[in-house]
Amino acid sequence: MKKTKTMVASISTLIRRTYPSTNQCNSLATIQSQTQLPRESLQHHSSAEGRLRFSGRVFCSESGAGCWNCGEKAAFLFCNSCRSIQPVDDSVDYFQIFGLEKKYEIDPGSLEGKYKDWQKKLHPDLVHNKSKKERDYAAEQSAKVTEACRTLTKRLSRAMYIMKLNGVNVNEEETITDPTLLMEIMELREAISEADDSTSLNQIRSQVQEKLKQWSDSFVEAFESQKFDDAVKCIQRMTYYERACEEILKKL
Amino acid sequence: MMLKQAAKKALGLTSRQSTPWSVGILRTYHENVIDHYDNPRNVGSFDKNDPNVGTGLVGAPACGDVMKLQIKVDEKTGQIVDARFKTFGCGSAIASSSVATEWVKGKAMEDVLTIKNTEIAKHLSLPPVKLHCSMLAEDAIKAAVKDYKEKRVKTNGAAAAGETTQA
Numbered sequence: 001m002k003k004t005k006t007m008v009a010s011i012s013t014l015i016r017r018t019y020p021s022t023n024q025c026n027s028l029a030t031i032q033s034q035t036q037l038p039r040e041s042l043q044h045h046s047s048a049e050g051r052l053r054f055s056g057r058v059f060c061s062e063s064g065a066g067c068w069n070c071g072e073k074a075a076f077l078f079c080n081s082c083r084s085i086q087p088v089d090d091s092v093d094y095f096q097i098f099g100l101e102k103k104y105e106i107d108p109g110s111l112e113g114k115y116k117d118w119q120k121k122l123h124p125d126l127v128h129n130k131s132k133k134e135r136d137y138a139a140e141q142s143a144k145v146t147e148a149c150r151t152l153t154k155r156l157s158r159a160m161y162i163m164k165l166n167g168v169n170v171n172e173e174e175t176i177t178d179p180t181l182l183m184e185i186m187e188l189r190e191a192i193s194e195a196d197d198s199t200s201l202n203q204i205r206s207q208v209q210e211k212l213k214q215w216s217d218s219f220v221e222a223f224e225s226q227k228f229d230d231a232v233k234c235i236q237r238m239t240y241y242e243r244a245c246e247e248i249l250k251k252l
Numbered sequence: 253m254m255l256k257q258a259a260k261k262a263l264g265l266t267s268r269q270s271t272p273w274s275v276g277i278l279r280t281y282h283e284n285v286i287d288h289y290d291n292p293r294n295v296g297s298f299d300k301n302d303p304n305v306g307t308g309l310v311g312a313p314a315c316g317d318v319m320k321l322q323i324k325v326d327e328k329t330g331q332i333v334d335a336r337f338k339t340f341g342c343g344s345a346i347a348s349s350s351v352a353t354e355w356v357k358g359k360a361m362e363d364v365l366t367i368k369n370t371e372i373a374k375h376l377s378l379p380p381v382k383l384h385c386s387m388l389a390e391d392a393i394k395a396a397v398k399d400y401k402e403k404r405v406k407t408n409g410a411a412a413a414g415e416t417t418q419a
Contacts, residue, residue: 173384175310175391182309185318189340236313243316247340 077141078121084130085122085137093165094148104162104220108153115149155216156238159223163235168228170235185240192247205248212241281343282377288347293354296336298322303407306400308392312384317341319349321392323356323364325400332356332364337392344382348372348389361397 067075070082077086077097095102098114120126122145124138151157160170176182188208195201215237222230281289297320298305308321317340324334335353339346351372356364369386372378378386 173312173314173387175388176313177310177391177395179309182311182318185311186309186320186338186340189318190338193340239313240311240316240318 077118077145085127085134085141087137088140088144094152094161097145097148098152100152102162102165104159104223106152106158111149111153115145118145155212156235156242159216159219159231159235159238162223163228163231166228168232170232176236181237181240185244188244189247192244192251195251198252201248201252205245208241208244208248212238212245215241284351284376285343285347285378288350288376289343292346292350294334294336294350295338297338298324298334298336303327303403304400306396306398306403308395308397308399310388310391310395312341312345312388314384315341317345317385317388319345319388319392321349321352321389321396323361323393323396323400325361327404329360330362331358331360333358341388342382342385344376344378344385345388347376348378348386349392351375352389352393356393361400364393365397367393 066073067079067082067084067086069079069084072079072081075081075086077092078084079086093102097118098111100106100110119142122138122141124135124142127135127138130138151161163170188204191204192201195204215234219231219234219238222228222234298307300307300322302324304325304327306323306325308323309319310321311318319339319341320337322336323332325331326333335356337349337353339349348369352367355367355372367390369383369390372386372389373383376386
């Protein structure tokens with residue numbers, strides 16, 4: 001009994017050391033399920049559907065209830081054992097769906113492949129011959145995956161989402177009076193409305209996209225040093241620049 | 253309350269002549285909003301450095317709106333004699349600031365501080381999702397008055413300093 005405990009303890013320390021950003025609860029639950037499952041099924045998980053590698057981490061359903069159909073413990077969105085779609089678990093966030101760490105900086109190119117893999121399993125069009133319950137699960141899961149992809153692809157929505165995950169709600173309808181920022185945006189919007197030809201519009205657009213990248217980097221800095229007020233300001237600026245880009249595109 | 257209504261009428265809000273608030277047919281924007289959008293009153297700018305001008309510059313970062321409202325004040329009477337606005341945002345935001353510039357004209361500065369966003373919203377029949385646009389206009393009015401007052405303090409302070417040095 002003691003031996004198992006020490007073994008579990010040392011495994012968890014090892015995992016914590018290797019993946020420092022892993023959620024503590026998640027890793028412990030993973031270990032417990034690993035010690036209970038026979039070795040064969042463990043290998044089955046990591047090799048089957050091998051395209052879906054979640055950087056070495058095994059995710060199990062947060063509720064711990066397992067697959068509704070066959071009771072398989074590690075059924076994340078979809079049960080690989082009996083191939084049934086699981087109901088949406090609200091505690092699962094978008095980063096987990098794509099097997100990414102909860103960081104702002106991601107490689108947006110990595111999203112599309114995983115998105116397609118998920119839809120091959122979850123899309124409602126693939127479950128016509130299944131029960132109504134499962135078809136409903138498919139519709140919800142598929143929609144959530146689509147929303148997750150959309151949110152994580154664009155810088156601004158990703159920033160706002162990651163702030164939300166940290167309990168900071170950015171989208172509050174407060175008025176701001178920062179004269180420097182507002183003056184700059186005023187001038188920018190005036191320039192856009194005065195610009196007539198596509199050359200000048202595209203010129204302005206590339207300037208704005210420069211600024212977007214710049215403030216996106218500032219957001220990363222602020223967010224990672226937990227300076228949430230500064231992070232909010234970065235997001236506000238990015239919103240203004242995105243809006244300006246939309247106006248340019250309308251004119252082009 | 254009655255005085256305010258009389259004043260509103262006096263300001264000649266011609267847009268409302270034949271338009272009842274409640275419209276039988278469901279529209280996306282209320283007619284008052286469309287009117288202010290198509291025929292905006294008082295679009296433009298005053299010289300920011302004019303000592304009789306107060307400039308209010310406000311923004312709604314959630315939707316990327318920016319609103320500039322300027323007032324021209326008669327320094328002797330403290331009355332707002334003219335107003336201008338420039339808004340980049342949705343139709344409701346533009347209409348709200350247009351209405352605001354109309355309502356502040358001819359009023360004393362202290363009076364315009366009592367203009368509430370709910371009144372603007374009611375005049376334009378703004379739906380709940382657009383209430384913040386009228387709030388932005390109310391904030392713009394307050395910011396313009398504040399700017400004017402701060403400018404007066406500066407110029408008065410400079411004048412007083414000038415007097416003491418002369419003496």
